[in-house]
Amino acid sequence: MEIKVLGGNSNRDLMVGICEELGIEITKHSVSRFSDGEIFVQIDESVRGDDVFIVQSTNPPAENILELLLLGDAAKRASAARITAVIPYFGYARQDRKDKPRVPISAKLMAKLIESAGFDRVLTVDLHADQIQGFFDIPVDNLYATPIFKKYLLSEFPMGLNPDEWIIVSPDVGGIKRARTIAEKLWNLPIALIDKRRPKPNVAEVVRVIGDVKGKNILLIDDIIDTATTISNAAYALKEEGANRIIIMATHGLFSGNAIEKLEKCPAERVVVTNTISQRYDLPSKFVVLDISQFLAEAIRRIHRGGSVSQLFL
Numbered sequence: 001m002e003i004k005v006l007g008g009n010s011n012r013d014l015m016v017g018i019c020e021e022l023g024i025e026i027t028k029h030s031v032s033r034f035s036d037g038e039i040f041v042q043i044d045e046s047v048r049g050d051d052v053f054i055v056q057s058t059n060p061p062a063e064n065i066l067e068l069l070l071l072g073d074a075a076k077r078a079s080a081a082r083i084t085a086v087i088p089y090f091g092y093a094r095q096d097r098k099d100k101p102r103v104p105i106s107a108k109l110m111a112k113l114i115e116s117a118g119f120d121r122v123l124t125v126d127l128h129a130d131q132i133q134g135f136f137d138i139p140v141d142n143l144y145a146t147p148i149f150k151k152y153l154l155s156e157f158p159m160g161l162n163p164d165e166w167i168i169v170s171p172d173v174g175g176i177k178r179a180r181t182i183a184e185k186l187w188n189l190p191i192a193l194i195d196k197r198r199p200k201p202n203v204a205e206v207v208r209v210i211g212d213v214k215g216k217n218i219l220l221i222d223d224i225i226d227t228a229t230t231i232s233n234a235a236y237a238l239k240e241e242g243a244n245r246i247i248i249m250a251t252h253g254l255f256s257g258n259a260i261e262k263l264e265k266c267p268a269e270r271v272v273v274t275n276t277i278s279q280r281y282d283l284p285s286k287f288v289v290l291d292i293s294q295f296l297a298e299a300i301r302r303i304h305r306g307g308s309v310s311q312l313f314l
């Protein structure tokens, strides 16, 4: 069974990078539109009996999800032996419970759709909440991007970060577990957090900084930057509390609305994200986009050989 890699339109560059890392050609396929806008996909070479990996993030537009599902269905009907959805950014993950009357559990619905399309496994990066894995009855490998960030930090600070000078800050209470896990991997840095209340979706209000950040350098860490309200408010609050340098790090840079402008203005000196989301525009020089194709390629190689994926996090 050979590895075959293909994908929709969400992450073409990442798909190309993964294939280069694996030393294989992209499996010939097309993803196009009928004249009314309906999506048409076709796999243009045999995948019978193969180990197929379909690379597609499910951020908006919703066509991204549909392309993933249609490619999965096409691979299934073409008798692929195993089909893995490689979803660098798993969209609709933020609605993972019914916390108000008459709202959907979107993450669960996404999981059901992916399974119904015929996928056998999911490989994703920094799921918004680990428990989303439980919405699937197929194996889910959730990679943490920490090794990518650590490599970047080591390129900037070859001696590592001194725990007496640097502190990891979560911009909200929900991110504290993530911050703690990352801190363990990053020189056991101490952690602090922002007590944020959100009156309605996409509106973040900083309440207070919990922890002593005065005179410290900050790694401000989140999984997602969407409107950048959460993270930029956190950066201002930290500055007010006397923080020194601030570096923002988030796995998924959605950058909706005027997020880029907000981040440009905010007191962080750098904004580091990965390419789980393809950026439509050139980003200002304050931004760094880290390439995760090598990381995903290695995970694909290990899944194919039946090796351990968790070893990648060590």
Ligand code: R5P
Pocket: 171, 172, 174, 175, 202, 204, 222, 223, 224, 225, 226, 227, 228, 229, 230, 231
């Ligand atoms: C929330 O729980 C997430 O971890 C992020 O903090 C949130 O999605 C960021 O959204 P925004 O950038 O719109 O404030």
